[in-house]
Amino acid sequence: MSLTPPRNKRRRLTLARSASLRMTLLVAGGIILLSLGAMALQYRVTAASLQTRQAELLAADLESFAAIYEQRRIPALREAVEFRARSTPPGTALYLLQDRNGTTLAGNAAAWPDGVETTGDGFASEPQQSYMLPGPAGPVTYRGVARTLPGGFPFLAARAETPALATLTDLRRLIWQVGIGLVVLSLLAGWLVSRFTLGRIARLNSLADRVAEGDLAARLPGPRSGDEFGALEAHVHAMLDRIETLDRARQRLADMIAHELRTPLNRIRQRLSSLTGQDEALERIDADMASTIRIFDSLLDISSAEAARGQRPGLVPVDLSALTAEVVELYEPLAEDGDMTLTGDITQGCQILGERNLVAQVLSNLIDNAIKYCHPGDAIRVSLHLDGDRIRMVIADTGPGVPEDLRANAFELFTRAERDADKAGHGLGLALVRAIATRHGARIDLPATEKGFRIEIAWPMLHDT
Known part of the structure; x- marks a missing residue:
């Protein structure tokens, strides 16, 4: 059985959730889109330029053939075509x-191409036709004009489009290769940047986890860099130094007040016990003294629990199911005396790592408060069930509950409702419960209910190993 409870499952940063990765990919994606847009524009310009060039070459051929035909007709045209x-x-x-x-x-050409019809006469560059003929390296696509010259002489002049199309195909392939390369480089850059950023942030997160568990003396090891992460670490260390100093001063003050005042109060009680006469007044003074001493004892307990929060030494496996059953059984007669019902719904085998006496004190305070503030006929229910990786303890009753205006401050010191002024107490019970729960890494909640009081404590489960 493991002697250490699972750490609180805080959200861990991964590459999939990394803001630096998203930002890097966003910037890289913008650059890729701009690059691809620029290359697409270049492709269109190149395609238009090649098309214009082909048209100009064909027009130049037709103009030269027309000039030669005007001078010497078919014989000269025949020589020009042959050349x-x-x-x-x-x-x-x-x-x-x-x-x-x-x-x-x-x-x-060996013969007149199939499917090519002559259109008009003369050497006009329009209309043009496209057709495919076999070439030295495979089929070649041509675009040109077919005419019937005076005397019934068929004439054909065309320029090959295949070289230009091959150039455009190579350009498209290059654009795709560059695009894929940019995507790969972007992913690699995003991964590298995110790994670097997550590594630096992980240092701060590990420090935050240790501080959240109560280790205010935790600090990041090693020298700090001179970048913004180093400056942030320096600021966090300075903040923790200040918090630790203030926390030590508060604890020293609380301990000093409690210790220094409890001793003279005990002496006064001893001296009062030696006095005779006016027994009723002495009993009231003694009761006040005892109440004051209990306040100091509670304050010391709260201070001690808060000082030890997150610390593992001193914690041992505790059978929470058995302990809860024992406390419920202990308070059942007291509830019956007040004409109330106290029941338990306890799942067996619930184990936690804790201090048995402190956990028992939590249960005792909550059940005792429920009995104290409920009325005859009310019901008190204690339940203990597994909830994921935690053990959920619920103490609920049908009594008057907590006034709505005090709900937000219910766990603060000396919080009491005016309606309960006639009840014994000092408003320290829930503060002590919270301090002990925090000491054990438990989460405590005071959910709203239609009637009565309900408090939930989620204890970290002790797992078998």
């Missing part, structure tokens, strides 16, 4: 001149 076909690299342009019988007179 252009020989001087043009394969797969970049297509030129073809045939006679009226379909015999090739000049060009770099």
Whole structure:
């Protein structure tokens, strides 16, 4: 069986919840979008430029052929087409001149392409047609014009679009590669930044956990860096130094007052006991003295519990189920004397790590208060059940409950309702309960109820190992 209770399950920072990761990815995502946008714009500009260039080359070809045809007609055009076909690299342009019988007179095409119809006559650059022909390295897409010249001579001039399309395909591939590379680099940068940030924040979180468990003397080890995290650590240390100094001063003051005043009060009680006569007045004075001493004892208990909160030494396994049953059984006759019912609903096997006497004091204070403030016929119920990794203890009654205006301060010292002025007490019971619960790492709650009083304490469960 483990001798240490589980730490409070505080929310731990992970990369998935890291704000630094989200911020890094957000900034990187913006940069990626801008980069991809710029590359997409460059792609469109390049595509438009290649298309314009192809159109200009085709228009220049047609203009030169038209000028030659005007000078010497078909013979000169035949020579020009033949020269252009020989001087043009394969797969970049297509030129073809045939006679009226379909015999090739000049060009770099073996035959008239299938599906290409002549449209009009002359050398106008519009309308154009697209078609695909086999080339040295595979099919080639061409775009150009097909005309019927005077005398029935079919004429074809076209420029290959495949090289431009291949260039655009390579550009798209490059854009995708750059985009994927940017995403990978962004994730890597986000991971590195988050690991660095989480490592620095984890130091502060570990310090905060130790302080929350009551170790006000906790400090971060090692030298502090000169960045903003180092400055934050220095500020936290200065704050803890101040809090620790104030807490020690408060504890010393409380202990000093309680110790120094309890001793003379006890002496006064002893001297009063030696006096004779006026017994009734002496009894009242003795009762007041005893009440005052009980106040100091309670204050010392509260101060002691608060000073030891979060400290593990002195805590041992406690069978909370058996202890609760014992205390309920102890107070059942007292409840019956007041014509009240006290019942328990206790799950067996509930184990915690604690000080048995202090835990018993919590139960005793709460049940005693319930009996003190309830009326004949009221019911008091104590329940103990497992709730996740904690053990939930509930003490509820059908009595008058806590006035709404005192609910927020119910656990403060000397808090009492005016209606209870005739009841014995000093308003220290719930403050002591809270101090002991905090000492054991328990969470305490005072939920609103339609009738009566209800308090819930969630004790850390002692797990088997």
